[in-house]
Amino acid sequence: MRVILSMAAMALMGSACLGAEARPRFDFGPAGDIRVIADGSAIYFTGFGLRVIKPGWSGTLADQAAADPQGISKHAERGAVTYTMTLKGDGVSFRLRQTVARTPTSVRIGYMLTPDRDVPVETVMLQGAMPVAPHAGRTRYVVASAAINSARCPATLPENRILYGGPADWMAFSAPGVEALVIEPEGLSLQFQDDRAFNRQEFALLATAGGGNLTANRPVRFGMTLRFITREALDARERDARRNDVSGIATGDSRKLSISAVTCDRTRVRACETVEASVALAATYANPFDPNEISVDAEVITPTGRKLRAPGFFGVAMRVERTESSERLRVAGKPGFRVRYTPREVGEHRMVIVVTDRTGTVRSRAVTLTVTRGSSPGFVGVSRKTPAYFAFDSGKPFIAIGENVCWASGPSPLSMYEAWFAGLGKAGGNWARLWLAYNEKGMEWSALPTPRPGTGTYAGLGRYALDNAWRLDEIVRMAEKNGIYLMLCIGTYGEFTEGGFFNEGMWVSNPYNKANGGPCATPAEFWTDPTARKLYKQRLRYLIARYGHSPNVFAWEFWNEVPPTPEQARWVAEMAAYVKQHDPHGHLVSTTYGNEDVWKCPDIDFTMTHMYGQAGNTPVFTDQIVAHTRDHRRYGKPYLLAEFGVDWQAPDSKWDPRGTGANMHNGAWAGLLAGGAGTAMVWWWDSYVHPNNLYRVFTPVRRFADAVDWQAEPLSPVANIVVQTAPGAPETFKDLVVSGSIEWGMPASDRYTILHDGRVLGGPIAMAIGSPGRSNPLELPTKLTYVVDLERPTTVALRLGQVCTRATMVIAVNGETRLARELTAGEPGAGPWKSSRKLEQYNVWVSQYDEDIPLELPAGKHEIEVRNTGGDWFQIASITLPGYQSSRYPDVTALALSGEKTLLMWIHNRESSWRTDYDGKTPTTLEGLRVTVPVRRAGRWDVEWWNTRSGQVIRREVVETREGSLLLLPPPLERDYAVRARLAE
Template identity: 20%
Template sequence: MPRLIVFLSFILPAIAADALLSPATPYLDVRTADWQYARATAGATRPTDAKAISAWQPIRMGKRWDELGYPAMKFEEVWLRLRFQLAPELAGRKVGFFATLIDDESDIYVNGLAAGKTAAHLGYALPEPSADLDLTPFVRFGEPNELLILLRDKYVRSPGLVGSVGLYQTLPFTRTPAGGLSVASSAAGPWSVLLHTGAALLARQGRTSFTAGELASLELPPYALRTDELILIAPAATAPQPPHRVELTHIHSTTQSARLEISARALPASVGRYELLTVPVTLGATFTNPFDPKQVNIQAVVATPSGKVDRVFAFFQQEFTPVSLNSEEEILLPAPGPAWKVYYRPRELGRHSVELFAHDRTGVRKCTAGTFESVASAQPGYLKISSSDPRFFEYSNGDSFFGIGPSGWLRGPNYIFGGNPRWVPLAMMDAFYARKAAQRSNYEYIGTFHYGRMLTRGGFLDQHIAWKLERTLRIMERHGIRWLFFHDDMRRYYRYGFESLPYSIAQGGPAVEIGEYYINEEAVRWQKNQLRHIVSRMADSPSIWVWNIGDEWRDQPGNKLSVPLVRSWMKDLHEYVRGIDIYQHPHAIGEGDEAMLNGGDVLPVEGWYLNHPPHKNNDWRQGRMYDLVDHVQQQLGQHAQARYPIIDVEGGMFGWNSGIYQSGKPWGYPEGLTLHQHLWLSLFWKSAAGGTEWQVNVLDNDNQMFHAKAFARYLDGESLTKTRWDRAAVKTSQPGLNAWALQTSGKTLGWILNRSWNWLNLVQGQGSSTITGATVQLPVATDGRYRIELWDTFTGTILSTAEATSANGALALSLPPVEKDLAVKCIRQQAPLAQRRSPSWR
C-alpha cells in the first residue's frame, strides 16, 4: 500500500505573538500558537473574570492535558486564551474557529462576546466536529482579537483541545442538493477548494481552479468532501498549493442512469482453500443510491463441488490512498479502482463455478464469470464453536483457539473516541497489531464506530469509514489477530440529539423520534443495508471471530420505550446477518444472560472492572473490588455448567470515575497483574478468552504484553478441543495458596497462585509474601507414572521437571518457594514405575 509522509510547512506558518489570518492562509494551524492558560476560580466564569487574571501561563493545543504534561488540571475549570489578528482584506469572508474535539465542555467567547458552547459526552462518539464556530459576527478585521475558552472537565478522560485546532477563512458558500458548492460571491472566480484542513486541493485531472458554475454543478456523494475536516474556498490566485489532491475523476458517482449490463474480469485458474477471491465487477445500471439493494442488487452465485450453492453480494466501494501527514495524522485521498467488487473464499476443494446477476428497476442481467479450482492451502479456516467441547472455539481444520488479550483497542496519543478516520493512522494500527502478534496476543475487541459513523444522510455509507474498517481487518488478518466485532450506530451517537442522526426526518431520514429507530420499517431497512455492506465486504475474513450487533444493549435509548422491543430488534438484525453470512461466524446477541435467551451462540460476560476503594464486603456486584480472583470467579462461577462459550470481554484495574481513562497511571498497573491473572484464571474456568484487560495502552507503553506470550507458550501443543478437559479441584496445604486444574485422559494442567500477590499489596508497596514448604494434590484422570513440569508464567518456560506416580487419582507435589505463581503440566508416561516415589525436581 503506497504511503506518503510529508511535513505541512505550507499550512504551519511561523506564528507570531498574535496569530495572523491572511488571504494567503485559508487555514491557520494554531496548535503551537501563543496560547495561554489559567485556572478558573470558583464562580469566576465570565470573560470579565478572565480579564482580571494576571498569572497566565503558556500552553500548546492538539493533545490532552496529560499528554502535554498537565495531569493536575484533571477535573478543573481552565481558561484558555489566544490573541489573533485578521487581515483587513478578509472583510466579507467567513471566519471560523475549528477543533476536532473539545473535551469535555466549553464556553467560547470572542472579544468578550459569547460565540458558542460545546460538549463531548463520555462513552459517546465525537460530535461532528466538536467545534466549528462561525466567528464572523464577533471579530474585528485589521485589529487585535481575543479568543477565550472556558474548558470544563466533567468525565474520566483527560481533557483538552484535541486533534486539529485552527482558525480559518473562506468565501461563504452553501452545498447544493447534489453535493456541489454554491459560492456566495458576485465574482466568477476562478476558485480553489482546500480540503482536509488545508492539506489538499480539489482537482479535476490535475486542474485545481474552478469557475463558480463548475463548483455549483458538481455531483458528489455526501461523504466525498470531508466536512469534519473543513471545506474552504479561496481565490485560485492566492490559494496555497499543498502537495495533495482530491481528484474528482477518482471519485465514483453514487448516481447512474445506464442500460443494465454486467461483466467481470476472468477468474484465476485456482484459489487456495480459505483464501480470498476478489472479482471486480463492471456495471451499467440505474440507481441514485448504490447502498440500497431495492435500487440496485448485484449478487454472485457460486456452485461448489459438493453441489451446495453460495450466494454473496457485491458491494459498492471507493479506493483510497492513505497519506501520513505525521505519525498521528492520516488523510485518505480517492484513488482509482473498481466501483463494485465481490469477495468470496472457497471452503471446499475442487471446481467452483461463478455466475453474476445484476438487478435494477429495468430487469435482471446475468454474467457467467467462469470457473476456478479450489486447492489446498495453509489457511486453518474459520473459527467455530467446538462440537467436542462447546466452551471453546476451533478452526475449520480442528485446531483449537483460545482468545489471548489484552482486548482494549488502540487509542493513540489523542484518543478521539468515535472520531474521524484522520486520527488513527493505519501505520499506527499496523505497528500496534504487529506488537500484539509478536507477544502472541491474538484478538481485538473494537467497534465499527472507532473511525466515525458509517451511515450518512440519505442512507449513504461513508466510504472513508468503510474502507478504513476493511483495511484494519486485513491488517489483523495479516498479523493473525481475530476480531470480536461489535457494531452500533445509535448507542454511541444519540446523546447529541436524535435530530442530528441520519435516521431523523431533520436529516432526510424516515423517523420522527428515537423510538422509531427500533421499529420503523424503513429505519430498520437502512440498518440492514449497512449490515449487508459490512457482511459483503468483511465476512469473508477468517479474522472475524464473533458478530455482536447492538453494543451494550442495556444502554440503548430505546429501552425507555420497551426493553423487549430492543431485544427483539437486536435479534432481528442478527438473524438478518445469519441469513446472508455464508461463512456462519458465531453471534453474541447482547451481553449477560440475555445473550443466550436472545438466541446467541456466545455469552459475553459483562465487564470485570475492579474499582477502588474496595467494598467492605468484597462483593463483586457492588462493582468495588480489588481482588481480581474473587471477582472473576464469582462472575464465571454463575456459568460453570454452561455448554456454550463464555467471553469476559473487557475489564481490569480501572475506575470509571477516577480520572485515569487515558493513562491509568494514578492507580498503576504493577507487573501487568490484571492481564496476567485474568489470562490464567480464565483458562482454568474454561472461558473462551482471557486477559481481556481494557487498558491496552498502558500495557503496550509499559511493555507488559509479554504476559500474553508466556501464556501462549504454555498452551503451545495443547489442544483444548481434540480431547475434553474438565475442571477439577486441587488441594493445597496452605490457605495462602489457591490452585486450579484442568484434566483429561493422560494429562493435567494446573495453576498455583500466591494470594498475597495482588494489586492492593503491590500498589501499597508491600509486595507478596513468599510461601515456602507448600504441597498440593493435583488431580489426574488416570493413575500412573507422570512427567511433571513446573512452568514460569512470566516467561512461558519450564523451570524444572520431575517424575512421580499418582495414587487415588492425585499427584502429591512438594512445591518450591512460591513468590507469585506457578503453572504445572502433568503428562502420563507409557511405562509405569515399579513403585511410587515423590517428585525429584531437576
C-alpha cells in the same frame, strides 16, 4: 462541548471593517498565546491559546494564557522564537515548549507539552474565537479532508452548532475584501462551531491533540501553520483538493441494466484465500448501498455441490498520503461494485454474478475458480468436540489471547493500528476487538453539520462512509499480516443516550433519530421500528459483503453494552438469524450485554461479559472472573470476558504507573484457567498497553495455550481444590476485604457467605441496591445479605460507594436494625460526598461517598442485611473483616480444569496484585504449600510447572494419585505458576 472562552482581544477590533488595508498580523502575548490573527485590521481570530481540558469537559486543567509571567522564558535563534514555561493545575504540572517561526505572510507554531505525572484529560486543545458581527453570513470557510466541505459562516444560529468536526489537511476562511487565512494542522483535529448557542457572539475554532490518559514525562507534540493567501490561490487549492474528494464520487446511475465485464484478481487460489471480482455494470439506482435499488451478488456452486450466495458491495480504491504528523486518504481509482469470496473446498468452484435493479435482473457468464490445498487453518467457529472453546475449520484450537483496540483517536489512525497490531502479533496475541461506531472505521452516521459528528465522510442514514470503509479494509489486512482475529463491534450504547460519565451520549446525532431525518422518535423505537430494522440489515449486508471474506474476522458483535430488554432481545435474535442466512462464510455472532433470552438464542454463538472495579476497590478480580465464567458455562457455549480493567472511571495506568501489568497478567491467566475461551481482554490499549509494551504479558499465555490440545477432550472446572500451609504452623488471622463486582443489575444471588479461606459462596457480589419504589423494581436487588463467622469481637466496615438522588439505607444484624440513614446526592461540595456527576439523560445526580460504615459485632455467626427502603439506589462497594482470614488457608487461589487425561491449573499468590505493586510492596513468598487437586483418573501423572512470566517449563515431575487426588508441592510462591499435567500412558 462547552468550554468558556475569554474575549480579551475584542477591544482590539474597534471599528475595523473587513475591507481595511491588508497586512498579515500574528500578535502574540507574553506567554506565546496568539492574541490576534488578522489581515490588517480585519480580525479573523482572537485569544488563540493552549488549554488542557478536564475529563467530561468539566473545566480547564491548565491554560497557557494564565501562565505565571515570572516563569516564562523567551529565546530567539535562527529565525525562530522559543517560549518555555510551566502550566500548573490540580496537582499536575505541564512543561510547555513552543516554537514560533515567521515569514511575512505565515507563521508556523510547534508545541511540545509534557506532564509531570500520569493525568486523564478530555483533550489538549488550541482554541480561538472569531467575532460574529463581521463574519456571519459573509465569510466562507473551506475544509479539506477526505471530502471538501465549503459553506458560509451562518447569518443566524443554526440548529446544529457544530459546523465542522474531524481531521483536516487544512481549513481556510475567506472574508470579503481581504486575503484568506489558511490553517494547516499538524497532529490536530479541527472543530468549527457557532458559540451563539452559549450566548457568546463568537464562532469558535477548536484544534484538539487527542485525549485520554497523558503519561508522565512523555511529550505530546503537535503544531499548525497559519498563512494568508489570495482568494484566487484558495480557489485553486480547493479545485485541486476536489480531484481526490470522496464526496465527489458518483453514487448513482441511470443506464440500462447490463454487465459488461467481470474481472477476478485471480482464478487459481489456495483454500481460504480470497478472490475479488470487479463488476463493470450499468443500472438504474440512486443509492448504491440499498439492495432494493441495486444488488450485486455472486452465486457459487462448490465442488461438493453446495450453493452459496456472496453479496457484493460498492466502494472505491484509496491511498494513504502521510506527513510526519498525519495521514490522509485520497481517492485512487474509480468507484464500482465488487464481490469478495473465500473458497474453503478444494476443487473447482463455479461463480456467476447476478445484478438486480428495479428494472430486472441480469447474470454474467460463469467464472471457474480452481482451488488447491493451502496452509490456512480456515475460519474460526465453535469447536464441535469441545463446545466451550473455539476451533478453526481444520480442527486446530483457537484460544483468544488479546485486548480491545477499539479506535484510534488522532490524525494517523492507520499508523497507530500498524504499531498496535505489530506489538500484539509479535508477542503472540491473536485477538482484538474493534468498534465501528461513528469513529474512523464507522460506516453510518449523520452528515455534517451535526452536534456530535463522527470521524469520516458520513453521508447519513442508509449511505456509508467510503473513506472509513477503505480504512477498515486496510486494518483487516494488517490483522491478517499479524495473525490477529478481529471481533467487529458494530455499535455502542452511547448511540442511544445523552451525556454520560465520558460524555459518550450521541443520540442527538444518531441518523436513526427522527430529528435527523430517521424513523425513530425515541431510542426505544429503534428495536421495533420496521424501517430502522430494515436499514440495519442493509448495513449488515454491506459489512458481510466487504469484510466477511476474511478468516481473520473472528466475529460480528452487534452492540457494546446495550442493556437487554425484551424488545432488544427479540431484535438480537432477528439480526443474528439474518447474519446466519446471509453470511456465506459463517462467522460467529454475539453481542453485549445479554440475558437468558439472548444467550439461549441458537444464532448467538458465544457469551460475554465486561468487568471493572471502581475507584481501585478490587485488588484481585479472580473470584469475580471465576463466578462469571462458571455461571456462563450453563449455556453450553464459549465465554469471553471481553472488557477488563482496574477501574471503569480511569485508565489502568493510574493504578499501575510503573507499567508492571499485574492486573492484566492475572486477568489473562484467570480468564483462561477459570474455563473461559480466552484471556480477560484488557481495555486500555492506547494509554496503557502500548506505551508500556505490555504485549509481553500475552507471550507466556500463548506458549502455554499452544502446548495444550484443547480439542482432545472436554475440560471442566475443578471444585474442592485445597491449598494449605505446611502442617504444624500456628494459626493466625489477617484482614479480609471482599469487594462487589456487579456494579449494576440483578445478581443471581443476593446472599453471600464469606469463608475463612477468603472464598465467597453465592457470588458474584452485587453492589447497587435499589428501592422497591423504583420504576423497574426488578432491575436491582432491594437488599444484600453478608453471612460471616467471627472468631472474636470485631468492627466490620461496610464501604458506602455511590448514591443516586436519594435513598434510605437500613442495616440490620441478625434481624435487629442497627442503622437507618437517609442518603442524598447533589452537586460537588454540597454534601458529605467526595465527588459527584450528573447523569444528563436522567437529570439526576450520582454522588461518590467512599465512606466506611462501622458495625461492632461480637464473636460468632452473623447475618448482616443492607436494605434500601425508599428513593433510588446506593452501592455497598466492599466489606472489610479484620482478622478474618486464617493462615491455615493461605491467600492463594488455585484454578484448575480437568478431563480424563488432562489437568491444567493456575496457582496464584493473591498478594501479587496491582494494589501491592501500586503501594510499592513485594508479595510475601509462600513456602511449603501443599495443593490437593481432585482428578478423574488414578495413576501416574506427568506434571510440568510453568513460569507464567517467561512461558518456560521450570520443573518436571511424576506424581501418583492418592485417594483420587494429586498432592502437588509448588516451588516457593512469590507470584504465580501454571501447571500442565497429563496422565501417563
